[in-house]
Amino acid sequence: MSSPTPFRWLRRPGPHTPPGEPGAYTPSGLSYGADYNPDQWPREVWDEDVRLMREAGVTVVSLAIFSWARIQPTEDTWDFAWLDDAMDLLHAHGITVDLATATASPPPWLTTKHPEVLPQTRTGETLWPGARQQWRPTSPVFREHALRLVERMAERYGDHPALVAWHVSNELGCHNVYDFSDDAAAAFRAWLRDRYTTLDALNAAWGTAFWSQRYSAWEQVLPPRLAASHPNPTQQLDFKRFSSDALRQYLRAEAEILRRVTPDVPVTTNFMVMGETKGMDYAAWADELDFVSNDHYVLPGPQALDELSFSANLTGGIARHRPWFLMEHSTSAVNWQPVNVAKKPGELARDSLTHVAHGADAVCYFQWRQSAAGAEKYHSGMVPHAGERSRLFRDVVALGATLRDLAPVAGSTQKPARAAIVFDWDSWWTSELDSHPTDRLRYRQEALDWYSAFLALGVRADVVPSATDLATYDVVVAPVLHVVPAGLRDRLTAFVEAGGHLVTTYFSGVVDQDDHAWLGGYPGALRDLLGIRVEEFAPLLDGESATVELAGEQLEGTVWTEPVDVVDPDVEVLGWYKTGEQAGRAAVTRRTVRTGDGAGSREGSAAYVSTRFGRQGLVPVLARLLDDAGVRSELPAAVRGDVELAVRTDGTDDFWFLVNRTARPVEVPDVAGDVLAGRRLTASGTRAVTTDGTAEGTAEGTAGGALLLEPRGVAVVRRPAEPTPPR
Ligand code: GAL
Numbered sequence: 001m002s003s004p005t006p007f008r009w010l011r012r013p014g015p016h017t018p019p020g021e022p023g024a025y026t027p028s029g030l031s032y033g034a035d036y037n038p039d040q041w042p043r044e045v046w047d048e049d050v051r052l053m054r055e056a057g058v059t060v061v062s063l064a065i066f067s068w069a070r071i072q073p074t075e076d077t078w079d080f081a082w083l084d085d086a087m088d089l090l091h092a093h094g095i096t097v098d099l100a101t102a103t104a105s106p107p108p109w110l111t112t113k114h115p116e117v118l119p120q121t122r123t124g125e126t127l128w129p130g131a132r133q134q135w136r137p138t139s140p141v142f143r144e145h146a147l148r149l150v151e152r153m154a155e156r157y158g159d160h161p162a163l164v165a166w167h168v169s170n171e172l173g174c175h176n177v178y179d180f181s182d183d184a185a186a187a188f189r190a191w192l193r194d195r196y197t198t199l200d201a202l203n204a205a206w207g208t209a210f211w212s213q214r215y216s217a218w219e220q221v222l223p224p225r226l227a228a229s230h231p232n233p234t235q236q237l238d239f240k241r242f243s244s245d246a247l248r249q250y251l252r253a254e255a256e257i258l259r260r261v262t263p264d265v266p267v268t269t270n271f272m273v274m275g276e277t278k279g280m281d282y283a284a285w286a287d288e289l290d291f292v293s294n295d296h297y298v299l300p301g302p303q304a305l306d307e308l309s310f311s312a313n314l315t316g317g318i319a320r321h322r323p324w325f326l327m328e329h330s331t332s333a334v335n336w337q338p339v340n341v342a343k344k345p346g347e348l349a350r351d352s353l354t355h356v357a358h359g360a361d362a363v364c365y366f367q368w369r370q371s372a373a374g375a376e377k378y379h380s381g382m383v384p385h386a387g388e389r390s391r392l393f394r395d396v397v398a399l400g401a402t403l404r405d406l407a408p409v410a411g412s413t414q415k416p417a418r419a420a421i422v423f424d425w426d427s428w429w430t431s432e433l434d435s436h437p438t439d440r441l442r443y444r445q446e447a448l449d450w451y452s453a454f455l456a457l458g459v460r461a462d463v464v465p466s467a468t469d470l471a472t473y474d475v476v477v478a479p480v481l482h483v484v485p486a487g488l489r490d491r492l493t494a495f496v497e498a499g500g501h502l503v504t505t506y507f508s509g510v511v512d513q514d515d516h517a518w519l520g521g522y523p524g525a526l527r528d529l530l531g532i533r534v535e536e537f538a539p540l541l542d543g544e545s546a547t548v549e550l551a552g553e554q555l556e557g558t559v560w561t562e563p564v565d566v567v568d569p570d571v572e573v574l575g576w577y578k579t580g581e582q583a584g585r586a587a588v589t590r591r592t593v594r595t596g597d598g599a600g601s602r603e604g605s606a607a608y609v610s611t612r613f614g615r616q617g618l619v620p621v622l623a624r625l626l627d628d629a630g631v632r633s634e635l636p637a638a639v640r641g642d643v644e645l646a647v648r649t650d651g652t653d654d655f656w657f658l659v660n661r662t663a664r665p666v667e668v669p670d671v672a673g674d675v676l677a678g679r680r681l682t683a684s685g686t687r688a689v690t691t692d693g694t695a696e697g698t699a700e701g702t703a704g705g706a707l708l709l710e711p712r713g714v715a716v717v718r719r720p721a722e723p724t725p726p727r
Contacts, residue, residue: 027323027361027410027411028407028410029059029403029404029406029407029410030356030361030362030363030403030404030406030407030409030410031059031060031325031361031362031363031364032056032057032058032059032060032362032363032364032399032400032403033053033058033059033060033061033062033095033098033362033363033364033365033368034058034061034062034364034365034366034367034368034381034382035061035062035065035328035364035365035366035367035368036049036061036062036063036086036090036367036368036369037065037066037067037367037368037369037371038063038082038086039064039067039070039082040369040371040372040373040374041369043085045369046085046086046089047089049368049369049383050089050090050092050093050095052383052388052393053093053095053368054093054094054095055388055397056382056393056396056397056400057397057400057401057403057404058095058368058382058400059094059095059096060095060096060097060098060164060362060364061090061095061096061097061098061368062097062098062099062100062167062327062364063083063086063087063090063097063098063099063100064083064099064100064102064153065100065102065104065167065170066102066104066105066132066170067083067100067102068102068103068104068105068106068107068149069105069107069108069109070082071083071102071149071153072107072149073107073109074109075109075110075113078152080156083157087099087157087160087162087163088162090162091160091161091162095162096162096163096164097160097162097163097164098164098165098166098167098268098327099153099157099163099165099166099167100166100167100168100169100170101146101149101150101153101166101167101168101169101254101258102149102153103146103149103150103168103169103254104132104133104169104170104171105132105133105134106129106134106135106142106145106146108129110142110145111129111134114141114142114145116139116141116183117134117135117136117139117141117142118134118135118136119134119135119136119176119179119181120136120179120180120181120184121178121180122178122180122223122224122225122226123225123226124180124225124226127175127176131175131375132175133170133171133174133175133176134175134176135176136176136179136181136183136184137172137173137176137177137179137184137243137246137247137250138179138181138183138184138186138187138246139181139183140183143250143253146254147253147254147257150254150257150258151257151261154166154257154258154261154262155261158261158262158265163262163265164265164266165265165266165267165268165290165291166255166258166262166265166266166267166268167268167269167270167293167327168251168254168255168258168267168268168269169250169251169254169269170269170270171270171271171272171295172247172250172251172269172280173243173244173247173272173279173280174272174277177243177244177247177279177280178239178243178279179243180223180224180225184223184243184246185221185222185223187242187246188221188222188223188239188242189218189219189221191238191242191245191246192218192221192238192242193218195238199215199216199217199218202215202221203215205234205238205514206232206234206235206238206514207232207234207514207516208232210232211232213232223239224236224239230434230435233430233433233434233435233515234514234515234516236433237426237429237430237433237515240279240429241281241426241429243279244279244280244281244284244285244425245284247280248280248284248285248288251269251285251288252288255267255288255289266290266291267288267289267290268289268290268291268292268293268325268327269289269293270293270294270295270327270328271285271292271293271294271295271315271318272294272295272296273294273296273311273314273315273318274294274295274296274297274299274307274311275299275307275311275444276444278425278428278429278444281425282318283317283318283423283425283465283466283467284425286318286319286320291319291322291323291324291325292315292318292319292322292324292325293324293325293326293327294311294312294315294324294325294326294327294360295326295327295328295329295366296308296311296312296315296326296328296329296355297328297329297330297334298329298330298343298347298351299337300337300339300341303448303452303615305354305644305661306448306451306452306455306615307448308351308354308355309354309357309358309451309455309644309646309659310447310448310451310463312326312354312355312357312358312359312360313358313414313451313461313462313463313646314423314463314464314465315358315359315360316358316359316414316462316463317423317462317463317464317465317468318465319359321359321413321414321416321462322359322413323359323360323361323410323411323412323413324359324360324361325360325361325362325364326352326355326356326360326362326363326364327362327364328364328365328366329351329352329355329363329364329365329366330343330365330366330379330380331343331348331365331380331381331382331384331392331395331396332348332380332384332392333378333379333380334379334380335375335376335377335378335379336379340378340379342380343380344663344712345391345711345712346663346710346711346712346713347712348392348395348396348399349395349398349399349402349712349713349714350659350660350712350713350714352399353402353657353659353677353714353716354644354646354657354659354714356403356406356409356657357644357646357648357657357659357714358414358646359413359414359648361409361410361411363399363403365381365382366379366381367379367381367382368381368382368383369381369382369383370383370384370385372385380392382396383396402677405676405677406676406677406716408653408655408676408718409648409655409676409716411650412648412649412650412653412655413648413649413650414462414646414647414648415647415648415649415654415724416462416472416473416724417459417460417461417462417473418460418473418474418475418631419454419459419460419461419462419473419474419475419476419477419626419631420461420462420463420464420468420470420473420475420476420477421447421450421451421454421461421462421463421464421476421477421478421479422464422465422466422468422470422476422477422478422481423447423463423464423465423466424465424466424478424481424483425465426466426482426483426513427443427466427480427481427482427483428443428444430482430483430511430515431443431480431482431483431507433515437507437537437539437560438539438540438559438560440539440542440559441480441507441559441560443479443480443482446479446480446505446612447463447479447480448615449479449613449614449615449618450477450479450618450622451463452615452618453615453618453619453621453622454622455641455644455661456615456616456619456640456641457619457622457623457626457633457640457641458633458634458635458639458640458641458643458645459626459631459632459633459634460634460645460646460647461475461477466478466481466488470491470492470495470500471495471498471500472724473495473500474500474501474629474630474631475500475501475503475625475626475629475631476492476495476500476501476502476503477503477504477622478492478502478503478504478505478508479504479505479508480505480506480507480508481504481505481508481509481526482507482508482509482510482511483511483512483513483515484508484509484510484511484512484518484524484525484526485512485513485525486512486525488525489509489525489526489529492526492529493529495604496529496593496604496605496606497593497595497602497604498595498602498604499595499602499603499604500604501604501605501606501607501625501628501629502529502604502605502606502607503607503608503609503625504523504526504530504606504607504608504609505608505609505610505612506560506562506609506610506611506612507523507537507560508523508526508608509522509523509524509525509526509527509530510522510523510524510525511524512525521533521534521535522534522535522537522562523608526606527567529591529593529606530571530589530591530606530607530608531566531567531568531570531571531589531591531606532564532565532566532567532568532571532586532589532591532608533564533565533567534562534563534564534565534610535563535565536562536563537560537562538560538561538562538563538581538582539559539560539561540557540558540559540560540561540580544558544580545557545558545580546558546561546577546578546579546580546581546582546583546587546611547577547578547579547580548575548576548577548578548587548588548611548613549575549576549578550574550575550576550587550588550620550621550624551574551575551620551623551624553620554578555575555613555617555620555621556613556614556617557577557587557610557611557612557613557617558611558612558614559611559612560610560611560612561577561580561581561582561587561610561611562582562610562611563581563582563585564582564585564586564587564589564608564610566586566589568591570591570592570593570594571589571590571591572589572590572591572592573586573587573588573589574588574589574590574607574621574624574625575587575588575609575621586610587609587610587611588607588608588609588610588621589607589608589610590605590606590607590608590625590628591605591606591607592604592605593605593606605628605629607625609621635668636668636669636670638669639666639667639668639669641661642660642661642662642666643658643659643660643661643666643668643709644657644658644659644661645657645658645659646659649721650721651721652720652721653718653719653720653721654718654719654720654721654722655676655716655717655718655719656671656673656715656716656717656718656719657714657715657716658671658678658707658709658714658715658716658717659709659714660709660710660711660712660713660714662711662712663711663712664711665708665709665710665711665713666708666709667681667706667707667708667709668706668707668708668709668715669706670704670705670706671704671705671706671707671715671717672704672717672719673704673717673718673719674717674718674719675707675715675716675717676716676717676718677714677715677716678707678708678709678710678713678714678715678716678717679707679708679710679715680705680706680707680708681705681706681707681708
């Protein structure tokens with residue numbers, strides 16, 4: 001057993017501050033830990049907890065997340081003694097604390113006295129106490145009580161030596177993002193007044209000339225509660241924007257108190273960049289925090305690992321490629337899926353290290369000790385019901401050792417890829433509204449399918465919010481970029497005119513920021529850039545498909561087709577419809593865009609994919625587009641698809657993370673560098689000369705040669721940094 005490195009990297013402004021500036025992020029290693037709920041256990045268990053934490057190499061825990069009812073048992077009584085004890089005990093064992101403000105779930109006395117804090121659904125039903133997060137984001141009564149608690153927590157623990165960060169609430173919006181109560185209605189109106197100033201402007205933006213919806217007083221405006229038919233789409237979109245902003249404003253209210261009372265302690269909250277959790281526009285929230293944190297749980301299915309990588313990658317994009325904090329994931333099964341699958345050997349470490357590969361400087365789980373009671377008693381923890389004599393705890397200890405070996409990675413950032421996928425919350429929210437050409441379209445799934453195609457080809461792609469500066473990328477894929485205001489259209493046009501290669505798809509460019517159709521033909525705002533015109537959409541029924549021939553392959557398009565007219569002479573048709581109503585017409589196009597003369601000339605392109613090919617069908621499509629753009633895999637051909645490559649850099653060194661996506665051993669030929677984790681084979685590929693973390697291994701591993709990736713294994717190799725070539 002070696003003692004954990006005290007977790008001391010987070011002093012405001014945290015990892016988002018450029019190195020060298022006051023308060024900059026100076027990590028001493030990767031952090032390791034979990035949510036810790038000692039209030040669920042007798043005091044004697046805590047002593048065993050800290051012993052096992054040290055054995056596992058735990059350096060940080062998130063404490064008191066759901067402890068409001070324990071800290072404040074009645075409105076006028078406070079009980080901090082147990083928390084003082086826990087903080088002191090952790091500190092005495094070298095374990096630092098990311099302390100929750102404890103406001104995540106209000107105690108029964110509060111909701112009994114003030115039932116008006118309880119959220120209401122769109123059908124007017126109340127969400128009663130008995131689970132958690134039963135509060136309205138806009139409730140003034142809830143806010144008053146919660147902020148009082150925040151102030152008490154900050155005053156009491158601001159100087160505690162174990163404290164390294166504040167953890168605002170927990171997963172804001174997990175269960176309460178959409179509240180349709182009267183509090184929400186009042187706050188929605190205030191938000192709308194701020195956005196539109198006049199009712200005339202709101203009427204224009206919402207298109208209320210339609211169906212006699214014109215408002216003549218602000219009091220008439222409501223959240224989109226259960227209505228007789230399709231609610232106004234712009235009202236729905238604005239309510240989504242408002243609901244995300246309301247939680248963000250609540251986050252800011254807590255953060256303001258924390259920063260006033262404890263200006264040196266960084267503030268974070270745990271995002272949920274995963275799956276179909278779409279209510280919170282985290283790209284807009286990131287600036288509220290000193291460092292970004294994320295929770296991620298594996299979603300079983302054929303794209304489980306792709307989705308994990310996609311989410312981690314997008315979290316890095318939200319964090320502007322600076323290190324972030326994996327605040328929660330699971331050691332094994334969760335409790336909230338229909339069937340909760342245990343992790344297979346190797347998956348615990350591989351899943352965690354895939355997050356590290358995309359910029360996480362901390363690996364934390366929900367939770368430290370698996371609960372004996374309550375709704376999460378079948379959710380795995382670092383210490384399972386079986387106790388320390390278990391494969392799971394041995395895996396936890398082994399990962400702690402690996403993370404110590406990876407200390408040099410801490411503080412490094414995601415190394416920019418040459419390609420990016422653009423992710424846009426407005427397009428996610430709007431493209432999936434009701435009363436559309438099809439309700440089968442899934443925004444995030446389309447983006448994930450493109451990402452899967454990148455993984456299959458072994459080509460790195462960043463996943464970035466749409467506000468990101470795209471200038472450094474050669475190829476930008478913007479799937480279903482449905483909402484394109486004039487400003488975004490101009491940015492994409494400038495990207496292409498500067499020599500960038502843009503790829504977009506069906507149902508892109510169709511509406512502006514108010515969800516009003518751009519007129520004159522689709523794809524609306526992007527029509528000129530793409531050099532095509534579509535008069536009418538032609539979505540497909542379930543079971544229908546259209547064959548497309550592209551690069552000698554026959555591909556199946558589903559969900560959507562379009563009669564694409566090629567308008568611009570510089571458009572090349574890459575794929576043709578062969579069957580169905582569109583047979584003989586263009587399915588995939590690319591317009592070449594040349595600007596400038598002589599030495600300053602540039603050649604970019606704008607490509608359009610008019611149907612849904614899915615994750616496998618997109619592979620040849622993307623291969624062709626990348627080939628034309630000159631973007632190639634950095635991996636040996638033999639392992640592409642089986643191995644994911646993600647790269648971090650600190651400017652001096654690059655850190656190559658090679659993730660074995662298969663359940664069999666994979667040999668990666670010719671990888672030069674210093675092996676920090678994983679195993680090197682000799683040039684002959686037979687004799688293992690290093691093992692994880694041994695001094696011998698690190699020294700011998702400096703040479704080139706083949707790397708052996710264990711089934712589901714991860715290797716990390718340090719190499720001299722290669723400059724990222726400017727475009
Ligand atoms: C998260 C939550 C944790 C725990 C976990 C279970 O949503 O923040 O408290 O419930 O899920 O997977």
